[in-house]
Amino acid sequence: MTVRLSLPKDSFAPFLEFTTVGIIPSHILGTVGARDLPAHRFNIQPVGTGPYKLKELTPDRITLEANTSHTPSPWLSRIIFRIYPNYKTILTALERDEVGGDPLVEPGDVVRLQRRKDVTIYDAPENTVTMLFMNTANPVLSDRLVRQAITSAIDRGRVIEIARNGHARRADGPILPSSWAYDPNVKRLEYNLARARALLDEAGWTADPAGGPGRQKEGNPLRLVVLTNDRPERLAVAGEVQRQLVAIGIDVEVQATGAGGLVQDFLLPRKFEIAVYSWDFNGFDPDPYSLWHSTQVAPAGLNISGFSNRKADEALERGRRSLDRMERLKAYAEFQAIFAEEVPALPLYLPTYEYAISTKIRGVRTGIVANPPDRFRNVTDWFAKTRREIATRRS
CATH class of the missing domain: 3.10.105.10 (Dipeptide-binding Protein; Domain 3)
Structure with missing residues (x-):
């Protein structure tokens, strides 16, 4: 399919970037106007083509499960996002090993967390x-x-x-x-x-x-x-x-x-x-x-x-x-x-965007973080446990 767009005046170099969005399901959003998108139920019941799909959404957590149709399939079968009232409670949960990561570490806490053997601090340049x-x-x-x-x-x-x-x-x-x-x-x-x-x-x-x-x-x-x-x-x-x-x-x-x-x-x-x-x-x-x-x-x-x-x-x-x-x-x-x-x-x-992840989680790589979700760019490579087995190619 070819889509042709005509600009009313001169060329506009950033145009293609501004018109590039991810794939969205036409059977759900095809008839929804732009004004109605922010309040649409799709925002809390999303359907997409990524490595994970929404399993459950509650006031205190979001549960994702692996999308078996995604290539390559992710190593982690499930990811749970726990919702906390403030930064200090997240940090406490991390230090008690109640969570596997802290999405944003304040600069004043970086050195202290770096001394811990059970946590790795990753830093990435922000835009x-x-x-x-x-x-x-x-x-x-x-x-x-x-x-x-x-x-x-x-x-x-x-x-x-x-x-x-x-x-x-x-x-x-x-x-x-x-x-x-x-x-x-x-x-x-x-x-x-x-x-x-x-x-x-x-x-x-x-x-x-x-x-x-x-x-x-x-x-x-x-x-x-x-x-x-x-x-x-x-x-x-x-x-x-x-x-x-x-x-x-x-x-x-x-x-x-x-x-x-x-x-x-x-x-x-x-x-x-x-x-x-x-x-x-x-x-x-x-x-x-x-x-x-x-x-x-x-x-x-x-x-x-x-x-x-x-x-x-x-x-x-x-x-x-x-x-x-x-x-x-x-x-x-x-x-x-x-x-x-x-x-x-x-x-x-x-x-620099600093985030902490438990040393139990491996395969994490950093890159430019324009938005906080960018830290999951290579989430399909993350894994939590290892065991010896005959190597096979991942689908």
Whole structure:
């Protein structure tokens, strides 16, 4: 069967990825409209072609059993997901050998679990970047020199140590280092306190004439608020950013809110100055249009920094319009250079996804984790027991 799709305007390079979904059963969903899908019973009674099928769903557990029609057939005949009220109860269950794994280990618990002989810690790179988003509509942060000073004042390695116990990779730009579109040759601002102070001087923010630790401009003190959610990791990031910016004379206040409230009440309506926030890059096309093109500045858009730059817009448009990878590469290299100069946000780090599995389970392999279920990518190779027998080819 051939399916032909016609686009009303120019080519759109990410189109094929956006229209690619897994196989779904037509006898169940063939007549269901898109609006009805989220509430459809298929979500709790799924039918698919994967290595496992749903056996039972209760408030405290999900039981999967092997799909004997799948090739290759999985070694584990059954997998049970137990549902716990919070992270601490999951960790306790793991340490008591009541469960075979913990789907997400907090950085502060990694070292302790690594000392245990009955648990293996697996880590995988995430397609997530934690950034400092700077609101360019703010009178202070609208000045590129101030944004460059903030960027030069932040020691990202130290932030990673404080917030993640070193379990992260440094981020350098708006495109993931794992992407074919990432340009390692772009000249980026590095940690340099002397340059940070000089940039603030150039922007007119001079030392307090009264001899205080802060800076002022036309009698106004240099003060900024760093907003984050109340997760311990984010609070640690905000606290370390505060400490480092104070060193160049910026008076910083940290404010925390609930995770849901951060987005709806502050980021989308642009009611913030600097925000610690993580962005998930789902999929593998590098197109960053939705985060940085000026058409996305409106409150409904995702350009929460309010970044607006004509040359950046043109580069982003060329990057998503062309189907030629070399042309896209050139366009995205140009965009990354502009981003490094304008710094509407400071990418801090890419966290590693750490999960714990009992040493009774073997055959686990890691890979890029765009979403938590990705850790099961090779689940058909997992096994729990071994015995000597004559080798036969698995179907």
